Amino acid sequence: MANMAQAIRMALAYGEQHLGVTDVFGEDVGPPLGGVFTATQGLKTAWNTPLDERGIIGLAYGIALAGGKPVAEIQFCDYIFNTIDLLKLVGNAHWGSAGTFHLPLVVMTPVGAGIHGSIYHSHSFESMMTHIPGWKVVMPSTPIDAYGLMISALKDTNPVMFMKPKALLRTKGEERIPGEPEDEKTLKEMIDAPLGDRSNWKPRWPNLTDFSVPIGKAKTVLEGSHVTCVTYGRHVHWAKAAADKLAAEGISVELIDLRTLYPYDFEAIKASIRKTRRVVFLNEDTAVSNFGEHLLRRTTEELFYELDAPPRLLCGKNVPGVGLAPVLEDASVPQIADIERMLRETASVPA
């Protein structure tokens, strides 16, 4: 099975071939490296930029204005913070121009902890990003969703922020991407750049198809009846691991992978909470003004009388960074044991 980096790469290749992608660019995005996580290896429109994040976002804005279809990468979301005002300008260009201009562009950036990236390679960005109106914001948890969400992002005529959960980029999926060869080794030979001299290497893309995951649609990963867990990115897998353990105790968890953070699928959240009457929102961003707090607010306002237990948020600790030592990282972001504990507590509150 393809890993997430390969899935993103194949989606971008499909975008180059069929969806009008003109430029895939960023720091080390072009040859020879093809991205620090290899998500852009072999793409014909990939090119390297100066190490200037503001310039990268500005260029994407300009290319989109002139009719191109840019996909810009910020190498780690930790580096995107100095572009916030530009992201805001991108988000308000359509609104501020009375609808006369629009910006079909995609920005992608790895987010979150999980690779021992220490203080400046472990940030989360979703709470900040969902606070910038005018953007759609997606984050996959599996390679096939990464492929399908990227295809949807490339088709969208609005700016889309594609967040890559960096701890999952080398993780293989359980579902084959349409067109992907059955043999993993064959795929690797076709699309992974060789070690050493790559100057004459060209990828052989599989017969890729137009497989989309609609923006704005969540996925029910597990059906359950006692408590709902709403999450995204790598915490989908940890929540599933926690749910599997709780199942042995007779606690049934309904797990929702949001996949799109904006516009988020509140209908799916509502339907699940009406079924279980209990909910835990889960993510690894820092606590204060956390994106999950918004979902808590809507849950409280719209479903208060349908809840059997206080809705909960489990998220990252509100500290300035994620420390390098494993014990520090583990203490900063929710771990499987933390998720298990909070789901158990929430499921155990007397109705």
Next chain:
Amino acid sequence: MQKSTLRPRLEPGLQLRIHELMVKTRCLEERMIKMNRDGEGYFWIGAPGEEAFGIPLGLQVKKGQGPDFDYLHLHYRSSPLIMAMGGTMLDSIRQMGMRATDRYSAGRNFTNHYAIPEWNVVPMAPTIETQYLIAPGTAWVQKRHGGDGITIVNGGDAGSAEGDFASCLIWSTRPGKELPVLIIVVNNKFGISTPYDTQHGERNIADRGIAHGMPTKVINGNDVFESWAAIEEAMRYVRTERRPFLLEAHVSRLNGHSSSSGANRIDEPDCIATFEKQLVDEGICSPGEIRVTWERFRDEANACVKQQRTEPFPQASDIWNNAFHNDSDNAIAKAGGD
């Protein structure tokens, strides 16, 4: 870097056209200042004093839509350029008056903040520097597209202190990927209230282009002839060589920074008065004809103000429009945020 002393021959008809547009722009700006003082608009910021540079610039733009034509990344002192391209007083006054009929922003932005797709005038932000980052993007598309369309970006001396200006120089001169962009700094020697020479040690802002291997020029932007010649030369270079040119124009700032500083007239050289003296001395027009021109445009400005008073303001529900490109997506913004 060259200091320009050029004085090209401009046909009398063109000189009269330039004068007419200079007066038209000044009358527009002065009327909008009055709107602010009368409580008909919350904030004014504009370009009195920049007409001798902005009008020749606007008249030489290759106007149209798409990469075959010039892209314009402007700052908020660009009314002369827009008037020279064919902008109307009424459209600017509608924006000043925050009317729903404001074609540039539907009552959402300050005046002199344009967005004109059919002329490649891209959406303007009140930021003083971000346009220098976005301009290389349109120029990159034009470089690949071919033809002679160029990207024009303008800003002020204060904006050149931001890192985005340095980014523009770097992105425009990547080896083998030089971009067809005319980089303009209109130096009025102030950043709001702070004098330029108390913050900038460089001899000229344009000198910064030298390190990037681009031709540069510093001109007296209060002189119509010198401005016309320098713009013509710079545009010719960028159009044909497909490489950047950095042009610094020194101008007056006749009404201060904005209405926030009172917008009162300041004693600096007035390019229109200078140009009018030249027109009269050379017998191109008479003082009486000049007076008639001023009266005509003051009357037009007054009529536009009256017209906009009859037009509706935006409605509260309009805030949800255009949050996203597709109407079906605009309901998204409302959900959870209403």
